[in-house]
Amino acid sequence: xxxxxxxxxxxxxxxxxxxxxxxxxxxxxxxxxxxxxxxxxxxxxxxxxxxxxxxxxxxxxxxxxxxxxxxxxxxxxxxxxxxxxxxxxxxxxxxxxxxxxxxxxxxxxxxxxxxxxxxxxxxxxxxxxxxxxxxxxxxxxxxxxxxxxxxxxxxxxxxxxxxxxxxxxxxxxxxxxxxxxxxxxxxxxxxxxxxxxxxxxxxxxxxxxxxxxxxxxxxxxxxxxxxxxxxxxxxxxxxxxxxxxxxxxxxxxxxxxxxxxxxxxxxxxxxxxxxxxxxxxxxxxxxxxxxxxxxxxxxxxxxxxxxxxxxxxxxxxxxxxxxxxxxxxxxxxxxxxxxxxxxxxxxxxxxxxxxxxxxxxxxxxxxxxxxxxxxxxxxxxxxxxxxxxxxxxxxxxxxxxxxxxxxxxxxxxxxxxxxxxxxxxxxxxxxxxxxxxxxxxxxxxxxxxxxxxxxxxxxxxxxxxxxxxxxxxxxxxxxxxxxxxxxxxxxxxxxxxxxxxxxxxxxxxxxxxxxxxxxxxxxxxxxxxxxxxxxxxxxxxxxxxxxxxxxxxxxxxxxxxxxxxxxxxxxxxxxxxxxxxxxxxxxxxxxxxxxxxxxxxxxxxxxxxxxxxxxxxxxxxxxxxxxxxxxxxxxxxxxxxxxxxxxxxxxxxxxxxxxxxxxxxxxxxxxxxxxxxxxxxxxxxxxxxxxxxxxxxxxxxxxxxxxxxxxxxxxxxxxxxxxxxxxxxxxxxxxxxxxxxxxxxxxxxxxxxxxxxxxxxxxxx
Amino acid sequence: xxxxxxxxxxxxxxxxxxxxxxxxxxxxxxxxxxxxxxxxxxxxxxxxxxxxxxxxxxxxxxxxxxxxxxxxxxxxxxxxxxxxxxxxxxxxxxxxxxxxxxxxxxxxx
Numbered sequence: 001x002x003x004x005x006x007x008x009x010x011x012x013x014x015x016x017x018x019x020x021x022x023x024x025x026x027x028x029x030x031x032x033x034x035x036x037x038x039x040x041x042x043x044x045x046x047x048x049x050x051x052x053x054x055x056x057x058x059x060x061x062x063x064x065x066x067x068x069x070x071x072x073x074x075x076x077x078x079x080x081x082x083x084x085x086x087x088x089x090x091x092x093x094x095x096x097x098x099x100x101x102x103x104x105x106x107x108x109x110x111x112x113x114x115x116x117x118x119x120x121x122x123x124x125x126x127x128x129x130x131x132x133x134x135x136x137x138x139x140x141x142x143x144x145x146x147x148x149x150x151x152x153x154x155x156x157x158x159x160x161x162x163x164x165x166x167x168x169x170x171x172x173x174x175x176x177x178x179x180x181x182x183x184x185x186x187x188x189x190x191x192x193x194x195x196x197x198x199x200x201x202x203x204x205x206x207x208x209x210x211x212x213x214x215x216x217x218x219x220x221x222x223x224x225x226x227x228x229x230x231x232x233x234x235x236x237x238x239x240x241x242x243x244x245x246x247x248x249x250x251x252x253x254x255x256x257x258x259x260x261x262x263x264x265x266x267x268x269x270x271x272x273x274x275x276x277x278x279x280x281x282x283x284x285x286x287x288x289x290x291x292x293x294x295x296x297x298x299x300x301x302x303x304x305x306x307x308x309x310x311x312x313x314x315x316x317x318x319x320x321x322x323x324x325x326x327x328x329x330x331x332x333x334x335x336x337x338x339x340x341x342x343x344x345x346x347x348x349x350x351x352x353x354x355x356x357x358x359x360x361x362x363x364x365x366x367x368x369x370x371x372x373x374x375x376x377x378x379x380x381x382x383x384x385x386x387x388x389x390x391x392x393x394x395x396x397x398x399x400x401x402x403x404x405x406x407x408x409x410x411x412x413x414x415x416x417x418x419x420x421x422x423x424x425x426x427x428x429x430x431x432x433x434x435x436x437x438x439x440x441x442x443x444x445x446x447x448x449x450x451x452x453x454x455x456x457x458x459x460x461x462x463x464x465x466x467x468x469x470x471x472x473x474x475x476x477x478x479x480x481x482x483x484x485x486x487x488x489x490x491x492x493x494x495x496x497x498x499x500x501x502x503x504x505x506x507x508x509x510x511x512x513x514x515x516x517x518x519x520x521x522x523x524x525x526x527x528x529x530x531x532x533x534x535x536x537x538x539x540x541x542x543x544x545x546x547x548x549x550x551x552x553x554x555x556x557x558x559x560x561x562x563x564x565x566x567x568x569x570x571x572x573x574x575x576x577x578x579x580x581x582x583x584x585x586x587x588x589x590x591x592x593x594x595x596x597x598x599x600x601x602x603x604x605x606x607x608x609x610x611x612x613x614x615x616x617x618x619x620x621x622x623x624x625x626x627x628x629x630x631x632x633x634x635x636x637x638x639x640x641x642x643x644x645x646x647x648x649x650x651x652x653x654x655x656x657x658x659x660x661x662x663x664x665x666x667x668x669x670x671x672x673x674x675x676x677x678x679x680x681x682x683x684x685x686x687x688x689x690x691x692x693x694x695x696x697x698x699x700x701x702x703x704x705x706x707x708x709x710x711x712x713x714x715x716x717x718x719x720x721x722x723x724x725x726x727x728x729x730x731x732x733x734x735x736x737x738x739x740x741x742x743x744x745x746x747x748x749x750x751x752x753x754x755x756x757x758x759x760x761x762x763x764x765x
Numbered sequence: 766x767x768x769x770x771x772x773x774x775x776x777x778x779x780x781x782x783x784x785x786x787x788x789x790x791x792x793x794x795x796x797x798x799x800x801x802x803x804x805x806x807x808x809x810x811x812x813x814x815x816x817x818x819x820x821x822x823x824x825x826x827x828x829x830x831x832x833x834x835x836x837x838x839x840x841x842x843x844x845x846x847x848x849x850x851x852x853x854x855x856x857x858x859x860x861x862x863x864x865x866x867x868x869x870x871x872x873x874x
Contacts, residue, residue: 140858170851225861257844331828
């Protein structure tokens with residue numbers, strides 16, 4: 001009673017008197033704000049006072065809005081009552097809305113009756129849609145509604161065929177399904193059900209045919225929803241699934257023959273794909289779903305990412321053998337980016353492989369050693385050539401057939417003295433006698449050590465295997481030319497000329513322009529045929545990329561042929577005159593390539609010509625060069641020890657690209673003459689900053705070069721014993737933590753008097 | 766992620782010839798000019814397992830997480846497919862009817 005009174009009081013309190021003149025504005029405001037219940041009351045007041053069409057229209061809108069609100073809350077019966085009020089007050093009907101409200105409110109019988117009454121007045125499409133809705137409604141287990149349908153109505157007469165077809169399908173009686181489906185006519189509201197069931201039958205045999213059947217069901221048909229589970233299996237690849245309702249998922253599980261628990265297991269493992277710890281725990285808690293072997297294999301692979309689960313692993317599957325345990329640790333280290341640790345663990349794993357002649361074990365050992373080298377490269381940059389070379393050599397003892405390993409070893413040996421390099425090339429030639437790559441290396445090595453006949457034979461062999469191999473042709477010409485120079489130096493001019501002619505014969509126009517003619521001409525001059533020689537020489541200078549290049553080639557060839565000082569002078573004078581001009585970009589880069597080419601043969605001669613070409617090369621600084629050109633020039637100037645120019649080019653490039661560690665290196669390498677001259681502490685700090693930057697940028701080349709320069713500066717005592725040196729030393733000690741030789745050298749420096757006299761703060765000590 | 770064996774659709778213990786044959790078959794199926802990405806995938810897979818040495822290298826140094834989607838697909842492939850029960854299908858229809866009615870009411874309201 002108290003509650004009732006309270007409610008009444010509150011209701012009275014809420015009711016305000018609004019003057020009639022303000023009601024229209026209030027009603028419209030309530031409509032705008034979605035206060036439909038209040039709007040209904042306001043417009044009812046207005047229509048009762050004045051039966052205006054306008055107020056009636058607003059009144060109807062308010063009712064429809066309220067019905068929508070109630071439906072959204074699931075209050076279908078209340079919405080139906082409001083609809084009836086709307087009909088009473090607004091004298092307006094909406095049969096379609098009424099029909100929907102009846103169904104939603106659970107008054108299916110009334111809805112059927114209404115449908116039968118209105119069927120003929122409904123538009124064709126709408127009628128078909130509603131009929132199909134009833135068909136699905138009946139098939140979903142509401143056959144009691146059938147009695148409200150008149151006899152002979154298609155919904156009623158064809159229901160038994162559709163219903164029995166559904167039952168026969170679920171019982172697996174395909175023959176009966178087809179018999180019943182045949183009775184469903186083209187105009188039947190069950191016709192799309194027939195298509196759906198046909199597709200469902202085809203699904204087991206021919207999914208394309210099933211897809212065709214499903215595609216024929218109109219998008220608006222309710223029976224299209226029935227085949228969603230089937231379509232999800234067809235449309236989604238194994239392991240993936242569409243977003244389905246729980247009922248649809250149940251049907252998918254039945255179709256795939258997967259129990260509810262297996263489905264949950266599948267869902268669980270795919271959801272934990274990216275979390276090794278969670279996945280491990282999930283899997284070992286549900287062991288029945290996988291075979292013991294499979295489960296162990298997966299869990300072992302998970303251990304690599306979840307090492308802390310090792311104890312659980314051992315409890316379930318037992319201890320791992322020595323090899324597998326260390327492999328697991330090593331791969332875990334690789335995942336964490338700790339390559340040094342990984343390398344150590346791989347070596348432990350290596351020790352776990354049984355000794356003997358088993359080819360598979362030997363291959364495994366070889367691969368582990370090669371893998372360790374790769375890891376060391378990631379961790380240490382270019383250091384520890386020796387250690388890496390040793391590992392590769394050892395790996396070849398276990399498996400000698402891996403060409404890439406040989407080539408890698410050869411690259412490492414190039415750092416380590418020529419004799420070892422040549423021996424290695426010979427071993428490779430014995431191992432791979434018909435491999436073009438190896439043969440080419442053989443040619444290069446033979447030219448390098450003056451075995452020109454051997455070089456020629458090897459190059460010929462390459463050309464037999466690959467007649468258009470341009471590299472082999474170039475090397476063959478190199479071999480002839482080098483041999484010719486050697487013979488000329490020995491005074492065997494006839495033979496030398498023959499070599500030059502052979503070189504010219506092999507040249508298809510791709511060799512360095514002018515060099516063959518210059519060399520040939522200068523040999524003829526030595527042989528006494530001065531006129532013919534100088535003419536040929538002049539022809540060669542003219543063929544060169546530019547005059548400076550031509551004159552430079554002449555100077556170099558004369559030096560390679562050991563012309564005396566007096567004879568060299570005219571060539572040098574001509575080069576000096578040519579250098580008075582200004583370079584162009586292309587000419588400058590071509591000349592740089594020549595510097596590199598001759599520098600590899602006769603570094604001292606290239607050095608001797610430096611004073612002549614310096615001004616010409618320096619004027620190249622005024623050209624508009626791109627970054628690539630600066631990189632190329634700096635690299636060559638560094639190789640040829642043209643430090644003065646390197647400083648200038650490095651400095652300018654550093655100004656243009658201040659965030660490039662490589663240019664800072666080139667600048668300071670030039671300034672310190674590759675670490676033999678002192679640089680300021682500020683410059684040293686900058687170099688260290690650039691080292692850090694290069695590491696951040698994963699710029700391995702810059703890291704390697706800067707570290708090498710710092711090492712040279714340190715070992716030559718060119719870093720002042722101050723804070724910067726302390727930084728550098730502590731950095732190096734850290735760097736060489738695992739390298740005993742380097743660490744000992746470092747410690748020796750630290751024990752020197754200079755070092756001990758240095759003024760370090762406590763922290764540094 | 767699929768393993769190279771899965772990409773080439775071959776058994777883990779296949780020999781060089783079988784792998785090459787499978788690779789050539791896949792290349793015919795995915796020529797580079799028409800399917801550049803798929804071809805690249807196939808090519809990379811082939812390169813990583815084409816010789817016994819490559820296969821052993823893959824076996825030793827592969828640390829990728831086991832693929833649970835593949836495992837799920839395996840389990841599904843081994844399952845015995847069946848048909849839904851009558852109850853499941855009628856429930857599915859009932860769900861469809863309810864969704865349809867709601868849509869009808871909302872549209873009319």
